[in-house]
Amino acid sequence: MKRLFLSIVTFVTILSFTASCYYDNEEALYPSLSSSCDTTTVTFSGKIAPMLANSCLSCHSNAVAAAAGNNIRLQDYADVFSKTAAIAGSIKHTGTYSPMPKNGGQLNDCSITLFDIWVRAGAPNN
Amino acid sequence: MRRLSLAFLFFLIPSGIFAQDDLMDLLNQNSDPEINYTTATFKSTRVLNGHSIEKMPPGQLDFRISHRFGTINSGAYEFFGLDQSNVHFSLEYGILNWLMVGVGRGTYEKTFDGFAKFTLLRQSSGLKVMPVSVSFLSTIAATSVRWSDTSRTNYFSSRLSYVNQLLIARKISPSISIQLAPTFVHRNIVATELDPNDLYALGAGGRLKLTKRISLNAEYYYMFNPKSYMSQQVYNPLSVGIDIETGGHVFQLMFTNSLAMIEKGFIGETTGSWGKGDIHFGFNISRVFTLKK
Numbered sequence: 001m002k003r004l005f006l007s008i009v010t011f012v013t014i015l016s017f018t019a020s021c022y023y024d025n026e027e028a029l030y031p032s033l034s035s036s037c038d039t040t041t042v043t044f045s046g047k048i049a050p051m052l053a054n055s056c057l058s059c060h061s062n063a064v065a066a067a068a069g070n071n072i073r074l075q076d077y078a079d080v081f082s083k084t085a086a087i088a089g090s091i092k093h094t095g096t097y098s099p100m101p102k103n104g105g106q107l108n109d110c111s112i113t114l115f116d117i118w119v120r121a122g123a124p125n126n
Numbered sequence: 127m128r129r130l131s132l133a134f135l136f137f138l139i140p141s142g143i144f145a146q147d148d149l150m151d152l153l154n155q156n157s158d159p160e161i162n163y164t165t166a167t168f169k170s171t172r173v174l175n176g177h178s179i180e181k182m183p184p185g186q187l188d189f190r191i192s193h194r195f196g197t198i199n200s201g202a203y204e205f206f207g208l209d210q211s212n213v214h215f216s217l218e219y220g221i222l223n224w225l226m227v228g229v230g231r232g233t234y235e236k237t238f239d240g241f242a243k244f245t246l247l248r249q250s251s252g253l254k255v256m257p258v259s260v261s262f263l264s265t266i267a268a269t270s271v272r273w274s275d276t277s278r279t280n281y282f283s284s285r286l287s288y289v290n291q292l293l294i295a296r297k298i299s300p301s302i303s304i305q306l307a308p309t310f311v312h313r314n315i316v317a318t319e320l321d322p323n324d325l326y327a328l329g330a331g332g333r334l335k336l337t338k339r340i341s342l343n344a345e346y347y348y349m350f351n352p353k354s355y356m357s358q359q360v361y362n363p364l365s366v367g368i369d370i371e372t373g374g375h376v377f378q379l380m381f382t383n384s385l386a387m388i389e390k391g392f393i394g395e396t397t398g399s400w401g402k403g404d405i406h407f408g409f410n411i412s413r414v415f416t417l418k419k
Contacts, residue, residue, distance in 0.1 A: 021314065024283075025319055025321060028319065030278050085354035088355070113319065117319050119320060120320055
């Protein structure tokens with residue numbers, strides 16, 4: 001019995017050495033993105049702000065948010081930073097937040113992935 | 127031959143007299159202080175879901191059968207969850223005074239798991255004072271559910287996850303024990319960019335002895351990773367239950383918001399919320415066999 005358990009311990013130890021830690025996620029490991037989606041340098045000024053400007057600011061700019069965007073402002077970094085979780089929920093249509101953009105199709109996978117990457121990096125103001 | 131034994135006896139007599147003196151000395155002097163190790167900080171090797179500092183003594187095999195049923199808020203049609211059950215079987219064995227190992231298989235993601243638990247410090251009083259007992263737990267788990275998509279390249283490493291946990295417990299009084307468990311969970315694969323591969327958590331558990339055979343246990347794990355970023359809404363696992371000890375068995379009956387019975391599952395993958403009534407009834411049964419005296 002002791003030998004059996006010792007061999008199990010040995011097996012588990014060997015297993016843990018041979019198949020060691022990986023930092024994979026299914027999105028990155030099995031990308032459904034087109035090769036044109038550049039995920040290498042994701043910055044607020046370079047990727048996130050233009051995306052917001054294209055898809056969100058028609059209702060959520062500082063000027064019109066009160067009238068058209070339920071007073072949710074997405075123009076300034078600080079406003080976006082404080083709402084990352086809500087934005088992620090909205091653009092992914094998870095059901096917990098009002099799905100966005102309103103009256104339009106969901107953002108493309110590339111935009112959503114870029115937003116995720118930026119949030120995961122700590123949503124830096126860069 | 128006879129002379130030899132007489133001579134032997136002759137040698138024995140004075141030593142016997144000295145020994146007598148030593149015995150008298152022993153009786154006269156105060157007894158030496160000893161190390162009193164604290165025992166039975168917890169009744170079983172689990173607080174409820176998570177491990178306790180306790181381990182199997184060498185040569186003892188623990189066969190554990192655990193169930194977690196469906197959620198209580200699933201209603202009368204599902205008999206308040208009892209129609210569905212999740213099981214976990216395990217065989218756990220004490221090899222050395224300070225080492226125990228175990229292997230198990232659970233319904234949750236059809237997971238095989240193995241662990242080793244090392245006793246590092248034992249709470250004691252008397253000659254050596256040690257305020258806490260400390261154990262270290264290391265586990266590895268491999269899921270075996272069929273790949274959701276067989277057309278893509280699937281890696282075996284994606285099935286694996288690891289947990290390292292330090293268990294620090296103190297038996298405050300004969301009826302109250304508490305435990306803290308800093309925990310590190312590593313998952314080789316997660317669903318999205320937003321989900322962290324590494325999880326950090328602190329477990330807190332306690333036992334309050336109600337009678338000689340029954341105790342009230344509670345356990346909570348606080349996860350430090352921000353939950354709002356994750357792709358799935360997860361909650362911290364909270365479990366409340368009782369231990370019933372009957373000779374060679376320990377029964378643990380509990381209510382918990384977690385379905386999984388291994389660390390990797392209940393830390394970071396608990397999707398039930400106490401507030402919404404996603405509470406599972408469950409039990410652990412432990413039967414100990416002495417394989418070696």
